[in-house]
Amino acid sequence: MNRRTLLIGAGSAIAGAGAGIGLAAHDIGSMEAYAAEAARQRAPLGTSPDLADLLRYATLAANSHNTQPWRFRTAPRSIHILPDLTRRTPAVDPDDHHLFVSLGCAAENLKIAAHASGRPGELVVESDGNAIRYAFRSGTPGAAALAAAISRRQSTRAVYDGRSIAPATLSRLAAASDIPGVSLILLTERARIDQVRDLVLAGNSAQIADPAFMRELRQWLRFNPRSALAARDGLFSAASGNPILPTWLGRPALDCFFTAKAENDKYARQIASSAGLAIFVGDRADKDHWIRVGRACQRFALTATSLGLKHAFLNQPVEVAGVRSELAKLLGAPDSRPDLVMRFGYGRALPYSLRRPVKAIVE
Numbered sequence: 001m002n003r004r005t006l007l008i009g010a011g012s013a014i015a016g017a018g019a020g021i022g023l024a025a026h027d028i029g030s031m032e033a034y035a036a037e038a039a040r041q042r043a044p045l046g047t048s049p050d051l052a053d054l055l056r057y058a059t060l061a062a063n064s065h066n067t068q069p070w071r072f073r074t075a076p077r078s079i080h081i082l083p084d085l086t087r088r089t090p091a092v093d094p095d096d097h098h099l100f101v102s103l104g105c106a107a108e109n110l111k112i113a114a115h116a117s118g119r120p121g122e123l124v125v126e127s128d129g130n131a132i133r134y135a136f137r138s139g140t141p142g143a144a145a146l147a148a149a150i151s152r153r154q155s156t157r158a159v160y161d162g163r164s165i166a167p168a169t170l171s172r173l174a175a176a177s178d179i180p181g182v183s184l185i186l187l188t189e190r191a192r193i194d195q196v197r198d199l200v201l202a203g204n205s206a207q208i209a210d211p212a213f214m215r216e217l218r219q220w221l222r223f224n225p226r227s228a229l230a231a232r233d234g235l236f237s238a239a240s241g242n243p244i245l246p247t248w249l250g251r252p253a254l255d256c257f258f259t260a261k262a263e264n265d266k267y268a269r270q271i272a273s274s275a276g277l278a279i280f281v282g283d284r285a286d287k288d289h290w291i292r293v294g295r296a297c298q299r300f301a302l303t304a305t306s307l308g309l310k311h312a313f314l315n316q317p318v319e320v321a322g323v324r325s326e327l328a329k330l331l332g333a334p335d336s337r338p339d340l341v342m343r344f345g346y347g348r349a350l351p352y353s354l355r356r357p358v359k360a361i362v363e
């Protein structure tokens with residue numbers, strides 16, 4: 001099974017089963033209501049956004065399992081971003097690496113949106129790494145291109161169209177992701193990509209075989225618009241290109257229809273359709289660097305979006321410790337801790353994922 005795109009491999013079988021048993025609309029809710037809420041959450045910032053608008057844009061950041069593991073505290077000239085440890089995912093992320101990367105993604109969105117709206121400032125990570133402060137002043141509105149990409153960015157877990165990417169575009173992606181303390185490795189050569197693909201598949205097989213990983217993942221799956229709208233967090237099947245099912249059917253269907261082989265085959269197809277891989281490696285393995293990695297990867301994702309590219313994460317090789325050391329060796333840096341793996345390329349969009357309301361995340 002593809003941990004975040006669970007049912008693609010079994011999609012047609014499940015759709016057939018659904019037709020056979022007659023899915024009731026009230027069980028699954030409506031995609032129209034879902035799309036309207038997604039559009040509302042992604043409404044443009046406008047000319048003079050308030051702090052709530054900036055926080056809305058901060059939370060549109062990438063974040064692991066869409067747990068949205070953050071809280072915000074506002075003051076007249078600063079905003080604190082804090083971890084919400086009630087939203088940890090200890091099976092996939094035992095040391096909170098992904099949680100702090102996710103905070104870095106949100107912090108970068110906040111900085112870009114605030115800058116574009118005439119509140120330039122700096123992000124400072126507090127010494128224990130447990131808070132990020134954005135202190136801002138009034139100023140001229142800054143560049144709008146990345147800010148405009150915030151509401152259009154998504155993790156697109158689909159097969160792409162196989163087109164390659166011009167060297168100048170790759171250079172722009174690399175330049176935009178330049179955050180001190182983080183290295184970006186871009187792979188576009190097929191033989192190198194295939195080596196990393198094999199580690200993705202090895203990590204995926206290990207995770208599928210791990211009952212704790214699967215138990216945790218199930219808690220974050222939303223099989224239909226009704227449950228996605230009720231929770232406004234987690235992984236909505238249609239946002240991963242998967243069939244919509246009533247909740248009562250989703251979990252047993254998951255248990256019945258996926259196999260490691262089918263999911264690995266799907267990953268192999270997705271990677272083969274991608275133009276390249278981006279691997280982020282922090283200089284050190286601490287919260288400060290995990291936040292930096294999040295900032296770099298969010299900048300990469302926004303720049304890719306602004307250039308018409310799609311991206312999706314493939315983090316199995318950094319989540320399974322044994323595979324992570326293999327990846328570090330493959331990259332020629334056996335003592336490093338590779339932080340994130342993403343693929344990128346050209347392709348079509350999928351439905352957007354939802355976020356919780358701003359009032360739920362402000363202290």
Ligand SMILES: Cc1cc2nc3c(=O)[nH]c(=O)nc-3n(C[C@H](O)[C@H](O)[C@H](O)COP(=O)(O)O)c2cc1C
Pocket residue numbers: 004005060061062063064065066097098099101102105153154155156157234235312313314315316352353
């Ligand atoms: C640290 C981190 C790790 C992630 N790992 C994965 C992953 O391994 N596979 C995947 O499909 N998505 C992964 N994601 C993407 C999230 O699931 C995604 O950002 C979230 O569901 C919100 O969706 P969006 O990015 O489309 O807004 C990761 C995101 C972050 C920030």
